[in-house]
Amino acid sequence: MPVRGPPGRVGVVIEVNELTKNYxxxxxxxxxxxxxxxxxxxxFLGPNGAGKTTTxxxxxGLDRPTEGTATVHGIPFHHHPRGLRHVGALLDAGQVHGGRSATVHLSALARSNGIPLRRVGEVLQEVGLAEAARRRIGGFSLGMKQRLGIAAALLGDPPVLVFDEPINGMDPEGVLWVRRLFRRLAAEGRTVFLSSHLMAEMENTADHLVVIGQGRLIAAESVRSFAARSTRPSVLVRTPQAAELTALxxxxxxxxxxxxxxxxxxLAVTGLPADRIGALAFEHGIQLQELTTRSASLEEAFMELTADSVEYLAGEAR
Known part of the structure; x- marks a missing residue:
């Protein structure tokens, strides 16, 4: 059964203002x-150690800020009674009791948050775990634990959903399912905030990006706008004389x-514009069958724009 947001439960905003955490x-x-x-x-993107999980x-409300505020619908999350009705979250799929079944685990969450127990069966069906409902979680694969974590996030039918690396361990079918689920939840008017290090998947799933490095904001804009900020678009060249053109x-x-x-x-060429490549090929009698300028991918833009924020490079501390 699809999860549907009831009227009046959408339109909730997450606001982070001058948020600081010192250890x-x-x-x-x-x-x-x-x-x-x-x-x-x-x-939500950033190099390893950028501060994403801490944020x-x-x-x-799991860590207290040193300075600044983080609010959901205008107030700190821990002030919301029965939190799963307001925000559903998956931060670590492994943080579950391995001796419990999926049904028992979700039923405990439902009772503590005043959620009808019928929701347990609904969300297990939604995430594809209905047949594994009575199995011990300790025997689940990582992908199954991710699905269970998503089920827990959906349990209270919340207007806000927060996920940290939710597709780790997923097979291709699972990745596609997650992508479609998140996009559908957003289309229902919910607030969906997703952290991932998989650039290709983020490019296919996200509409907007928040990018940080060393705990500071680098960008907050659409995926397309962020990718367009790269200074290194590539040119796709197709030629039967690839070796000669590569050397040239x-x-x-x-x-x-x-x-x-x-x-x-x-050939994917960076560092020269298409007109210069065409001119060089013509001057040296090299046949071109395709010459197309391509905008940078999200991964290329991310690597370029966060280069100064990477904490470690090939084992070398920065």
Missing amino acids: GGRTAVDHLSFTVRPGQVTG LRMIL LTAAGAAVEPEGSAGAER
């Missing part, structure tokens, strides 16, 4: 401000990566 002499989150709005999937924990373009200062296909080979 001893280290600042994990540094005066961070952004807003997560309903009706869209908002992706999510402060939004959910490399000598001219371009970076060339093969994208092989049957017949003529495809």
Whole structure:
């Protein structure tokens, strides 16, 4: 049974204002401000150690900020009675009692939050775990535990949903299911906030991005706008003389990566515009069968725009 948001339960906003968290002499989150709005999937990105999980924990009242505020519908989350009716969250799929069944686990959450027990069966059906409802969670795969965590987040039919790396351990069918679920929940008017390190999946799922590095805000904008900020768009070239063209373009200062296909080979070229590539090929008698400028991918833009915020590079501390 699909989860449907009842009237009056949508339109809730997450607001983070000058949020700061210090651990001893280290600042994990540094005066961070952004807003997560309903009706869209908002992706939360940043290099490892950027402060994403710490930020999510402060939004959910699990960690106390050193400074600043994080509110849901205008008040801190821990002030909301029966929290699962207001915010559903999955931060760590492994944090469940392995000796309990899925039904027992969700029933305990339902009782403590004043949620009708019929919702347990509904959400287990929704996430595809109905047949495993009475199995011990300790025997679940990681993908099944992720589904159970999503079921727990959906249990209270909340207007706000927060997920930290929810597709780790999912098979391709599960990834596609999660993508469709999140987009449907957002289309119902809910606020969906999703952290993931998988750029391709975020590109296919999110509408808006919040990007942080070393605890500070880098960007808060649409996926398309963020990708367009990259200064290194690539040019796709298809030619039967790939080796000759690669040598020529490399000598001219371009970076060339093969994208092989049957017949003529495809090359991804960065560092030279399409008109310059075409002119060089013409001057040297190299046949081109395709010459197309491509905007940067989300991954390319992310790597470029967060380069100064990466804590470790190939084992070298920064």
